[in-house]
Amino acid sequence: MSRILVVATTEFLTLVKTKAFIIGILMLPVMLGLSFGFQIFAARHADLDDYKFAVIDHTGTLYAAIAEAAQAHNEKSGAGAARTGPYFLPNQIDASAGDPASVRADLSASVRKKQLFGFVEIPASVLDVTQTDADQIDYYTETPSYDSLPSWLNQVLQKEITGRRFATASVDRNLVAQLTRPARVTTLGLVERKADGTVSQAKRVNEIATFALPFGMMYLLFIALMSSAAPLLTAVVEEKMSRISEVLISSITPTQLMLGKLLGVAGVAVLLALIYLGGGVYALLQSGQLELVRPGLLAWFVVFLLCAVLMFGSVFVAIGAACSDLKDSQSMMQPVMVFMLLPMFMSAIVMRQPNSMISTVASLFPTASPFLMLIRLAMSPPPPIWQVVLSVVLTLATTALFIWAAARIFRVGLLMQGKPPNLPELLKWIRA
Secondary structure (H helix, E strand, O other): OHHHHHHHHHHHHHHHOOHHHHHHHHHHHHHHHHHHHHHHHHHHHOOOOEEEEEEEEOOOOOHHHHHHHHHHHHHHHOOHHHOOOOEEEEEEEOOOOOOHHHHHHHHHHHHHOOOOOEEEEEOHHHHOOOOOOOOOOEEEEOOOOOOHHHHHHHHHHHHHHHHHHHHHOOOOHHHHHHHOOOOOOOOEOOOOEOOOOOEOOOOEOOHHHHHHHHHHHHHHHHHHHHHHOOHHHHHHHHHHHOOHHHHHOOOOOHHHHHHHHHHHHHHHHHHHHHHHHHHHHHHHHHOOOHHHOOHHHHHHHHHHHHHHHHHHHHHHHHHHHHOOOHHHHHHHHHHHHHHHHHHHHHHHHHHHOOOOHHHHHHHHOOOOHHHHHHHHHHOOOOOOHHHHHHHHHHHHHHHHHHHHHHHHHHHHHOOOOOOOOOHHHHHHHHHO
């Protein structure tokens, strides 16, 4: 056991003392900050173009509302260095200037020549209150991916058309606005009856606790796993190629060497996660979200993190020992990455229906339990304790099985050279 601890301590100190580890710790918050900052900057400064569009108004009355709304929009976007949005510049086309098909063809040619960004055609029937069929307002453009202009047009026209229909039907527009005002559904928690008989008020559901916290915990586990366990493969292959492993196993058994490496990277993963968790807890305390700091959830996070690191780390060690160079290991890594990424794809389903049958079964699958059961624990209500215990038992059993199989492969493959083994050969190594 002492030799295992010596290897684990050496691996831990070797990893945490490197510049790459320190840079890696700082990289995630820096990248997140830059990402959020860029999105805010892009939302305010990325779209500062002028969009000229033509309006074919068959009603003869709606263009004035579009022009007025465009002027208000452009003024709101600002001017000069303070400008924060695009300008919409409408141009009215005489609906009776010629054949409608010919007018559309001419305007389409103008769009292709970049003289216009697009054009919209409003049928005369949109103001007819007796018509029951849905009206279609056609918007033509060469750049359908840009949706700001058509969305703005839809909002302006719907408001103006609805108001004119009410006026035609002699209905008071203000009265309609009062009668049709929305009654929004607000999600609240449950009320509680205290010991003195009083009933506490229900609190509004915190969106951070509902969505950001579960996904953030799973994402942090994935980052810690990839930052610590995945480099094991490269380290083992490099030691094997440089013959360092042959020197090591002259004084320690292959199993002890592998276990020491796994414990070392497990310590690195826990240290990395605790640093990020500490930063997250500090941020929550500073923002007044003290109720989101749940020590029990943090403890479960550490348990599932250790299970994930030991389970997938043993697989990485086995692949590194079985391959003689990094190129061969890449093809063997693909199935492992599939099992690591599947919980990420399943996370949306689990967050939407955490207690459904598919979420329960998926969270009990050993390779997915550390990710998906953690999501369910971070949500309200949490899963039954028997499901959590069962997932931990299944994950620990699978981890022990993986470590045992990896030790058998590590023992044989560490001294093997040449072509990497296929799956049947690996199974023979395990049974040997």
